[in-house]
Amino acid sequence: MTDPTPGTPGQTVGPFFGLSLPYAGGPELVPPGSAGAIRLHGQVLDGVGEPVPDALLELWQAGPDGAVVREPGSLNRDGWTFTGWGRAATDNAGHWSFSTLRPGPGRPGAAPFFALTVFARGLLDRLRTRIYLPESESSLAADPLLSALPAERRATLVATAEPDGYVFDVVLQGDRETVFLESRP
């Protein structure tokens, strides 16, 4: 531990965040059906494959040009400003969905991804992961994170293309457990 001050520990989001954290427009980084809009969706599943109906996901991403977005207004969307950030709670079937734009590569040749944070009742601290786009096999093969993972674990980080976007399941535990990330100190 090199930090002079240790951080404040996390605690579970619990079951009662529903009145406070989700908000109208949270999952809609762009209006559904607008130019360039894609649907990014999936389920959150527990260690026996049951849906998690009380999870909360936060999406953070670059714009289609790959640039980091520095725009306020996520909590009060005007329908025109892309803020790069959104929040979606799971429904009774453990399903979540965002309407957003495809992120571009952060640098030439890099594999584009969505950054995702996962909260849930029963999860004592937040989890971080990435959702990679499946299209560019060469950039995926060159990605420093993906290329260091065994094939079956690597597959948990790559979304599946659909006609209107992508599907990606967050598996909290078990054989298909999603790879969760921690920043290298």
Place this chain on the structure above:
Amino acid sequence: MPENAPPDTQESISAEIASIAAAHEKAGPGPLLDYPPYRSSILRHPTFAPVQVDPEEVELAGPVFGARDVDPTDADLTAQHPGEPVGERMVVTGRITDGAGRPVAGQLVEVWQANAAGRYAHGRDRHPAPLDPNFTGTGRSLTDADGWYRFVTIKPGPYPWRNHLNAWRPAHIHFSLFGRDFTERVVTQMYFPGDPLLPLDPIFQSIPDTAGQQRLLATYDHGVTRPEWSTGYRWDIVLTGPRRTWTQS
């Protein structure tokens, strides 16, 4: 647990807490994710260690919030209804910094909590304590240029939950915090000093490090009270992101 098994007692949960604490004396400052005394964690904790990664540029930034996102009145949880809520009115304030002590300025802080009787204004809360028509228990604030946040609220009550027989959560306020970058995002809970329920609570005790536990306790601060109107608590927050430790049992 089989449907007809007798529910766990506080004594058996406390014994589990004690044995895990003994085995994790040198654990990191964060909560254990695999912490069976918190029964809901059993099927929801990852079994693989987190994979270490060098953050990309986008992960070294985070969402920007501003005046468009938060109304200044959102920080007063006692002023959201025509009448005054029941309970001990208090100010909760503190400073948010990064691990190097630099203020986290202009960032979003969200809070939610039970009312003075220990009841959430949430449809899933079945605890038969009274709802308060003058208290919803949710607030937002932006930190100022020096990293300070400030809420006016009432002291939440403890409440029972179904982790085990006669399980009670210590009084707490849920906090959602954004740091300078995406990796510093934290959701946590603020507790009150001297709460007799803290040693019994599997969620608080999921942090095996007692110094880590202390960092979730507010301090009574007479200097932040409003005279003859409210008590006051101070709770400072440090967002370190990448240095967070994630020890598996």
